[in-house]
Amino acid sequence: MENNDIHIRVASEDDAEEILAIYAPYVIKTAITFEYEVPTLKEFRGRIRHTLQKYPYLVAEQNGKILGYAYVGPFHDRAAYEWAVETSIYVEENLRRCGVGGKLNRALEAVCGAMGILNMEACIGVPQIEDEYLTRNSEDYHAHIGYRLVGEFYQCGYKFGRWYNMVWMEKVIGEHKDEMQAPVWFSEFSGVQAILDNL
Numbered sequence: 001m002e003n004n005d006i007h008i009r010v011a012s013e014d015d016a017e018e019i020l021a022i023y024a025p026y027v028i029k030t031a032i033t034f035e036y037e038v039p040t041l042k043e044f045r046g047r048i049r050h051t052l053q054k055y056p057y058l059v060a061e062q063n064g065k066i067l068g069y070a071y072v073g074p075f076h077d078r079a080a081y082e083w084a085v086e087t088s089i090y091v092e093e094n095l096r097r098c099g100v101g102g103k104l105n106r107a108l109e110a111v112c113g114a115m116g117i118l119n120m121e122a123c124i125g126v127p128q129i130e131d132e133y134l135t136r137n138s139e140d141y142h143a144h145i146g147y148r149l150v151g152e153f154y155q156c157g158y159k160f161g162r163w164y165n166m167v168w169m170e171k172v173i174g175e176h177k178d179e180m181q182a183p184v185w186f187s188e189f190s191g192v193q194a195i196l197d198n199l
Contacts, residue, residue, distance in 0.1 A: 005062055005063075006060050006061070006062050006067065006099075006100065006103055007060070007061045007062065008058055008059070008060055008061075008103060008104065008107040008196045008199065009058065009059060009061060009193065009196060010052075010056065010057065010058060010059075010192060010193070010196075011048055011052070011057040011058060011059045011069060011071075012048070013045045013048050013049055015048070015059055015066060015069075016041055016044045016045040016048055017041060018065075018066040019044070019048070019059065019066060019069050020038070020039065020041060020044045022066065022068065022069065022090055022091070022092050022093075023038075023039075023044075023090055024038045025093050026090060026093070029133070030133050030134060031125050031127070031133040031134040031157070031159045031160060031162070031164050032125060032134060032138065033125070034125060034157045034159055034164075036159065051071050051072075051073060052186060052187065053185070053186070053187050054074075054185040054186055054187065055071060055072045055073055055074075055085065055185075055186050056070075056071060056072060056108060056111045056112065056115075056186050056192070057069070057070075057071040058070050058071065058104060058107055058108060058111070058196070060091075060100050060103055060104050066092075067091065067092050067095055067100045068089065068090060068091035068092060068095065068100045068101060068104055069089075069090055069104070070087070070088065070089040070090075070101075070104040070105065070107070070108045071087075071088055071108075072085035072086060072087050072088070072108065072112060072117075072120070073085065073086050073088070074086065075119070075121045082182055082183055083116065083117060083118040083119060083174075083176075083180065083183060084117070084118065084119035084120075084121055085112060085117050085119070085120060085121065086121050086122070086123060087105075087108065087120050087121065087122050089101050089104050089105060089108070091104075101141070102145065103199070105145055106199055107195075107196055107199055108120075109171075109173050110195050110196075110199060111186075111189075111192060111195055111196070112173065113173045113174055114189070114191075114195055115183045115184050115185070115186065115189055116174070116181060116182070116183035116184055117173065117174065117183055118172060118173060118174035118175070118176060119170060119171075119172055119173070119174075120147070120170065120171045120172075120173055121150075121168060121169070121170050122142050122147055122168070122169045122170070122171075123166060123167075123168055124138045124139050124142065124166065124167050124168075124169060125138075125157055125164050125165070125166055126138075126139055126152070126164065126165045126166065126167050127162075127164055127165070128154075128155075128163070128164070128165060131162070133159070133160050133162070134164060139167055139169065142169045142171075143169070145171070146171050147169035147170060147171045148169060148170055148171070149167060149168075149169055150167075150168040150169060150170050151167065151168050152165055152166070152167045152168075153165060153166045153167075
């Protein structure tokens with residue numbers, strides 16, 4: 001796949017059907033997400049709308065077709081955690097290892113960094129023994145793009161009649177100072193597309 005014609009843009013609620021079609025196989029066939037049921041289209045539209053109030057929600061598009069998406073949400077609701085976000089990236093199941101996820105990740109980091117976010121946190125399901133539902137590929141991928149392992153929780157997720165572990169990984173993308181200004185929330189942030197176009 002040629003990555004130079006993949007366009008990253010901000011998602012909208014109108015993208016919900018295409019994005020949900022990418023996400024659904026992960027729910028149905030994998031333990032990559034611990035969600036049991038595929039969300040309804042209405043619910044998924046609401047998730048996109050809610051995220052965009054404060055955080056970026058991006059899609060990778062080629063010739064008008066969405067290939068993958070990425071977004072962040074709060075790491076924790078308390079005010080002291082405002083500079084940290086939890087990341088999510090999903091790519092169409094037949095396009096993994098084609099560079100789409102990497103392009104989305106770079107875009108997400110660029111936008112979050114410009115907003116004033118400092119810490120990218122990834123919550124990743126991992127198997128005790130790899131099986132048909134889950135491998136450690138996501139953990140390996142995050143390590144490859146600069147995340148460090150923070151910790152592992154054992155047998156905390158149950159899906160398909162099996163217990164899975166969960167790891168937290170972290171990447172610091174900004175400077176931690178004694179005096180910090182609050183991040184600029186996405187709905188108030190200007191110049192997003194210029195950042196994406198310059199990647």
